[in-house]
Each structure stands twice: as structure tokens, then as C-alpha cells.
Amino acid sequence: QVQLQESGPGLVKPSQTLSLTCTVSGASISSGTYYWSWIRQPAGKGLEWIGRIYTSGSTNYNPSLKSRVTISVDTSKNQFSLNLSSVTAADTAVYYCARYGGYRFFDFWGQGTLVTVSS
């Protein structure tokens, strides 16, 4: 069974960089069949796709966040990571990592991690 687990600081100061890692088990990021994605959800609100990365390192980002987002992959650790720079309170949310593929859907998700932006 494929499992994803987010990890990283739960509190980030305004203007700093939010950094999260997603560790994948039960599947190899290097398999080349799937994209690995980040999605976020502010409290009480809907889901927002942040971006995705392919095993080759090719990335796609949400145009509204593109200037601040970097997603990278470490195939040796079977992990991928999210960096979001210059954060504000509006970036406070639960951040999910997820696998994207098949007929273009998110089939496996991490449990989510709450990141609060506050001084």
C-alpha cells in the first residue's frame, strides 16, 4: 500500500521560507509513472493545488504561486520537498502531499500537516 507522510516545521515566521518534505513508502518515486504533488487547504476553506514534480525533476506550479514555489525530489530517499518563500499569514494552511497519475487523479494522499505563519 502506498503511503505518504509530510514532515516539517509547524510554525514559520512571516517573510521566511516554508519547507516541507514528503516521504513515500510502498512505491518508488523513480518509477516514472506518476507525478508527486503538493496541495494546501486553509482552515475551513477549499483545496488549492500548489504544484507537482516528475521523477525527472520536471515541475509544474500553480500560476498564482509560481514566483514563490520550488518543488524538488530526492530519489535516493524516496522523498520530495516543497519550499514556499516570503510567506504571509495567508499561507497558513494544512499542507498535503499526494500522488497524481493514472487517468489524471490524486489517488494517494498524506495525512496533512498544519503550517501556521505567525511571528
Next chain:
Amino acid sequence: DIQMTQSPSSLSASIGDRVTITCRASQSISSYLSWYQQRPGKAPKLLIYAASSLQSGVPSRFSGSGSGTDFTLTISSLQPEDFATYYCQQSYSTLALTFGGGTKVEIK
């Protein structure tokens, strides 16, 4: 970006009711539409992909239909575990994936 509009934003229903949720895309997305269920405090769970294909392990009371711009998710007989928020998501525009605003299904 392709905008996804769900309706209603919330609904109240009883156990055994037939429930229908609608999702409309701002442009044609063919059948590149998925539905997810999210229970409080949990990650979303894939229910339907390609507009009408049931994900493995999902009960058959869930069904999806539509193509182009208009889609529906139907729960044929609402069960206690179905009270949750449901989201649609388009993947036609692969460089800008977008979700609907969600529909919260509550107990009447």
C-alpha cells in the same frame, strides 16, 4: 485557469436519501473530472475519476456522470459515513489543476 463551481455549497439530507451534487467547469474539460470525499480532519479520498469511473474499493452507491462542462456526483442511498465534504477537480488543464469550492453534506 479553469474555474470549477459546485452547487449547492451545502445540503442537509437524511439517511437513505438520494443526493446529487453538481460541478460546472468554466470551459469544456472533456471527461477530465474527479470527485473526492473529505471527512473532518482527514485527507481527501478519491471516489470517482474520468467523470464516471468508480475508484477501487469505493461503494457502488457513489456514481458520477457528465462531460464537457457539467458534471454530477450522485449518492444513491446516503449512509452515516457519507456525511462529509465533497470536491470536484479538473485535470484537463494539466498545468493548472483546480478544485471546486466543495459541497458539505450534513445530517438533516
